[in-house]
Amino acid sequence: MSSPSTPARGRPPRLDRARTVQTALDLLDRSGLDALTMRRLAEAMGVQAGALYRHFATKQDLLTAMAERMMDGVTEAAAQTRGGDWTERLAALAHALRAALLARRDGARVFAGTHATGASVLGFADAVMGVLREAGFPAEDAARALYTLTNFTVGHTLEEQAALPWGDADPAGPAALADAVADGTYPHLEAGLPALTSADFTRLFEFGVGLLLEGLRARR
Template sequence: MSSPSTPTRGRPARLDRARTLETALDLLNQSGLDALTMRRLADAMGVQAGALYRYFATKQDLLTAMAERMLEGVDTTAHAADSGDWSDRLATLARSLRTALLAHRDGARVFAGTHATGPSVLGFADAFVGVLREAGFRDDDAARALYTVVNYTVGHTLEEQAALQAADGDPESVGTLREAVTAGTPPYPHLSATLPTLTSTDFTRLFEFGLDLIIGGLRARRAPSAGD
């Protein structure tokens, strides 16, 4: 007797690791992370829930594999030493990470809760650290800069996706901050003066501002080389 994931004669297998991941990402994009359960994933694949545990022992294992898959399309070879200044290459990598997370609903939430160690995630990290080491940064500074930029990018994208989903679900929520500031008691003069920027939905400009601050700090910390 065949199991739910065993192919019968003339039929392809209904369950394998790659197809499971693709189906999980499809469900994530359709309904979000909160609605993604092992049971719902099994139903979508037409198998018993227990069959999924052949590939993923827990839901956390599944999410870790999904995080790895999200970074699969990031091209780290485009950031080699001959492709420009180190700061430009670093910014390109950070932008690529943000783009990869934005490509999936709740992508940042999935990535933030995992510690993937597959070739896509490690390849990205290695390329990032390599840019800084080749630019003359100390090894420990290069490693800490990796955490700083990744944490900033993931955190920014998490807030960005949450704001975009809130706006889709409740258009009036966009004006919540504006109303709270303008009608606030006591008054908030500094927030009122900067309200157009605080309520802006130009998330790319906001991301670039923070990224520029980080790179500026790294540039100030970098030891000058003989050629500088």
């Protein structure tokens, strides 16, 4: 005889939010965001598509829950630099966010546009604002800096993931850019080609975060 928490033999496991989100993330890694549909998710879980709507009214609700799950542990990972100054702590939080988004295929696309209010997302946001307020920034400036740092990180990672092997970006993009500026019409772009076509996204990210932190330091 099966217990209430154990499905009877031959029946699919009980549907719950946690398992649904995990299965959706697994499908995301295998096939990407464009292929993640409620129908395919239901098939992977062995249930009717309508059953999913008991937990998620829309696909956007599902994406929001996925974004929240992706942020699990981000604040804790960044806390390793707790003893550093405020700029080092902010940089660590930005790097931890990028790493969380890169850990999932199309992670930045999933995260962009969601408005999760779970403990992981709010904990990250509160940590960023806490660092800034402790550094002397008023709450309004800290909030705006939170948006700026988060938007840069998500936007950068969107472009980074588009250039990954599983992305939709044209792999000939760097060569196409080089050909487009080779006739001398755009001399400044031609001069910057080594940086513009570099695949060193970590260096590019660090440069951008550094600019943001220098601006915040000057404002402070």
